[in-house]
Amino acid sequence: MDSIYIYETRELDYFTSYLNKAKKIGYNPVVVSNNDLANDKEFAEFKSIYTHLSVNDYNFELNCFARYFAIANVLTNNDPFILSDSDIYLTNKKIVLTDSAFKNVFIGSEGFANGVTVEQISPHFSVWNRDMMLDFTNYLLNAYKRNHQDNFLGEYYEAQKNILGYSATAISDMTLLYMWVHDNKIPYINSNNAGNDWGIDHNISVLSCENAEYRSLHNRKKVEITTDGKINLILESGQRKEMSCLHFQGAYKQILNDFYLGDYKKFDRFSAxxxxxxxxxxxxxxxxxxxxxxxxxxxxxxxxxxxxxxxxxxxxxxxxxxxxxxxxxxxxxxxxxxxxxxxxxxxxxxxxxxxxxxxxxxxxxxxxxxxxxxxxxxxxxxxxxxxxxxxxxxxxxxxxxxxxxxxxxxxxxxxxxxxxxxxxxxxxxxxxxxxxxxxxxxxxxxxxxxxxxxxxxxxxxxxxx
Missing domain, CATH: 1.20.120.450 (dinb family like domain)
Structure with missing residues (x-):
């Protein structure tokens, strides 16, 4: 059975709905927590050298890094698996990880604005195997060790503030994922691309993908729900893309459980x-x-x-x-x-x-x-x-x-x-x-x-x- 690993330490009103839907459509959801970091010497070392460079809260950013170490500790084989955030709406379209497209390749969601990469890869619904996860945790340790020597992350942070503006800037796990893919020449596919048919949403509020724009409603992606239960997003070209998941990031977390319960009118009112x-x-x-x-x-x-x-x-x-x-x-x-x-x-x-x-x-x-x-x-x-x-x-x-x-x-x-x-x-x-x-x-x-x-x-x- 295809496994989804979710690192979660909070009480969330939508999390039970998420887990139930994952099981219903054929995933094996595995919940990982801080208990899986007990006696982890590598994470303890990472925590001691981590430098906080972000407008976000320290604990928020640290937990984003912690999940990779925690998941690495519970993996027992090298089969492909999905790392998922909890603020995900799972549709009835299931991704089948036995597909050859997922073998020995990292799949993440790279952000784009006006056709240009923002140099961050989101892991909110990403595909990995154990070897890649261990390689990434090793990369994180080496990156922050190096940063203590030459402050390359601090310099990158200042450069990004000039490009993106202070309110949008962080040296986060998404930044390090982008660096890892390029520095270690990791086989990689961007799921935030109109050309693939997996239907992995980057962010419900972001209209741009690598090579296209989505239609909007209330300044978020326009969601189409068909009579047979499919969830579509619509590109500006008119092409409909059946989605496997929607990412209810930011304010939209508040309405995620209602969406799972089928209250789509409430979703529209909330969006407005x-x-x-x-x-x-x-x-x-x-x-x-x-x-x-x-x-x-x-x-x-x-x-x-x-x-x-x-x-x-x-x-x-x-x-x-x-x-x-x-x-x-x-x-x-x-x-x-x-x-x-x-x-x-x-x-x-x-x-x-x-x-x-x-x-x-x-x-x-x-x-x-x-x-x-x-x-x-x-x-x-x-x-x-x-x-x-x-x-x-x-x-x-x-x-x-x-x-x-x-x-x-x-x-x-x-x-x-x-x-x-x-x-x-x-x-x-x-x-x-x-x-x-x-x-x-x-x-x-x-x-x-x-x-x-x-x-x-x-x-x-x-x-x-």
């Missing part, structure tokens, strides 16, 4: 709340949060609208994308091209306002403009088809792939510009043809109203087919 609070802190950037709640809500609605654009796009038949249904109705391609390119133009104006690269005026909004924004009434600029075509990509050549790229670009741009909102001066304004002089907060709200309005236009076009 986490996303809102993340947006709130992100937009406030150290200022008083209460002034930024409205903006956080706008941001969440913008993301939800872009998710809706993406989902609707997938459902549109390719042969109908450029077809006008009747009369003066716009085609799907025209709506996607116009609405998204206009949104990008509005985001550019928003950015100018956040950087005061525009007019400075204390002239307030007129009453009707204020009322339109208050009531979320679209500020429609009457646009003829001829004018629309002259201002956007020629829609007979505009493809669904073009639409996907615009959605991604809108998401990236609004995310980047949002980080500047806390510096925006209310008197830095750019004129809108109908609404008058708008500041950054006005443009932010306008973008949300604009995107939601053209979602209704998409529904209008759909109803005419």
């Amino acid at each position: 709340n986490v996303n809102f609070n993340q947006k709130l802190h992100y937009l406030a950037a150290g200022n008083k949060l209460k002034h930024y709640k409205a903006l956080a809500s706008q941001y969440q609605d913008i993301e939800a609208a872009l998710d809706d654009y993406r989902d609707r796009l997938e459902a549109i038949p390719d042969e109908l994308f450029n077809v006008k249904p009747m009369g003066d109705s716009w085609s799907y391609a025209q709506i996607y091209s116009y609405s998204l390119q206009e949104a990008l133009a509005a985001i550019a104006k928003l950015e100018q306002c956040t950087q005061s690269d525009c007019s400075y005026t204390n002239k307030k909004l007129g009453f009707w403009s204020w009322l339109q924004l208050l009531l979320s009434v679209p500020a429609i600029v009457k646009t003829t088809e001829t004018e629309m075509l002259s201002n956007t990509t020629t829609t007979d050549k505009f493809t669904k792939e073009d639409a996907v790229n615009l959605i991604i670009k809108c998401r990236q741009r609004i995310g980047a510009v949002s980080s500047l909102m806390h510096n925006a001066n209310n008197n830095s304004r750019i004129e809108h043809p109908n609404l008058g002089m708008l500041n950054a907060k006005h443009w932010f709200k306008f973008i949300r109203i604009h995107l939601q309005h053209y979602l209704k236009q998409l529904q209008h076009t759909e109803n005419k087919f």
